[in-house]
Amino acid sequence: MNFIGFKALCLGVFCVLFVSHIYTPVPDNIEERWKVMALDAIAKTCTFVAICFENIGIMRYEEFISMLFRLDYTQPLSDEYMTVTDTAFVDIPVRLYLPKRKSETLRCAVIYVHGGAFCFGSYKQTASDLLNRWTANRLDAVVVGVDYRLAPQHHFPAQFEDVMAVVKFFLQDKILKKYGVDPTRICIAGDSSGGALAAAVTQQGQNDPEIKHKIKMQALLYPALQAIDSDLPSHRENQNGIILTRDTAIKLVSLYFTKDEALTRAMRRNQFMPLESKHLFKFVNWSTLLPEKYRKDHVYTEPVLISPGFSLPALMDSRASPLLASDSQLRNLPLTYVLTCQHDLIRDDGLMYVTRLRNVGVKVAHDHIEDGIHGALSFMASPLYLHVGLRIKDMYISFLDKNL
Numbered sequence: 001m002n003f004i005g006f007k008a009l010c011l012g013v014f015c016v017l018f019v020s021h022i023y024t025p026v027p028d029n030i031e032e033r034w035k036v037m038a039l040d041a042i043a044k045t046c047t048f049v050a051i052c053f054e055n056i057g058i059m060r061y062e063e064f065i066s067m068l069f070r071l072d073y074t075q076p077l078s079d080e081y082m083t084v085t086d087t088a089f090v091d092i093p094v095r096l097y098l099p100k101r102k103s104e105t106l107r108c109a110v111i112y113v114h115g116g117a118f119c120f121g122s123y124k125q126t127a128s129d130l131l132n133r134w135t136a137n138r139l140d141a142v143v144v145g146v147d148y149r150l151a152p153q154h155h156f157p158a159q160f161e162d163v164m165a166v167v168k169f170f171l172q173d174k175i176l177k178k179y180g181v182d183p184t185r186i187c188i189a190g191d192s193s194g195g196a197l198a199a200a201v202t203q204q205g206q207n208d209p210e211i212k213h214k215i216k217m218q219a220l221l222y223p224a225l226q227a228i229d230s231d232l233p234s235h236r237e238n239q240n241g242i243i244l245t246r247d248t249a250i251k252l253v254s255l256y257f258t259k260d261e262a263l264t265r266a267m268r269r270n271q272f273m274p275l276e277s278k279h280l281f282k283f284v285n286w287s288t289l290l291p292e293k294y295r296k297d298h299v300y301t302e303p304v305l306i307s308p309g310f311s312l313p314a315l316m317d318s319r320a321s322p323l324l325a326s327d328s329q330l331r332n333l334p335l336t337y338v339l340t341c342q343h344d345l346i347r348d349d350g351l352m353y354v355t356r357l358r359n360v361g362v363k364v365a366h367d368h369i370e371d372g373i374h375g376a377l378s379f380m381a382s383p384l385y386l387h388v389g390l391r392i393k394d395m396y397i398s399f400l401d402k403n404l
Ligand SMILES: *[C@@H]1O[C@H](CO)[C@@H](O)[C@H](O)[C@H]1NC(C)=O
Pocket: 281, 282, 285, 287, 288, 302
């Protein structure tokens, strides 16, 4: 078969798969239904192809998906308002957005941690780049987009350590001075798995003697905040959810911890945590932490703990699951912005964090997007942009503009 024929065959197969995936039911209140259905069908088709490739032995599932992510990488493009450069802070790649406007006063700063299930993504992604650029512009802020080592080549805590190292580096007096940043006006933000890292770094930074300047605010956009209970109401309702399905999420999250596929299978059954983790489940007990509106008539079942379980201390580590921090560790957290989406597999992580933080007196601002879907911020560039993505972007940036 010649090359053109091969491409035509691929296109044909893609179309068949696409059509077979387009009938996923989309909730009634979703805007731009056809676009969302098409995006979801593309995501599910890619997942399907990736799994086929893995089963045939062409390449691993995550290699195929990460290849697709890479197609979307951008170069650092300066414009009339902004100098944009790719550089490194202590060997960790960052993209810096420095406003060109002269400023009489010191600027605020945002450290942004991208999402991608700990396995994919970069600040180079078109949507991340736009978000950080718009933030820098609107707030006249210095913005730092952080890349971190990705799974499965690197497991937890590599991701956490990289983000922490960037934060520590940036918060030094000499660096803040170099970029003209006000040490009292710094925000750490992130979406999805980036929200997990932002939350973990904010928690750990509170008690780190090496960090003199404390973060003013954290912004967590549809964050992933726990990996110990995979049977929350949002998991049940969005099992086959738009963009992110329960199967995919579990496959990727378990790659964050280990290459052992037994963890994936056990997580699917929600029977993977060891007996000695019993004391942690009160921190993710959704029957007490979720507002009734989201609990609906779901019935809470006690987790089935196993013995000996996976010998993975990471599963019990609050740097991987920020919801596992005790109340006293949460008490001193800074102002927190949490954005959750109704049609999101991991919605309840964010909702429970809001409850836990408010219970110990942390100032929390919470926006819930009734027609929101997971990953909406990834769809901000034509032709794949969604109004809901742009709306979430506006809410996030407006909050920072008012409060940072
Ligand atoms: C969760 O909360 C319920 C009360 O709503 C309680 O009966 C149950 O023991 C709690 N379970 C855990 C593991 O905290």
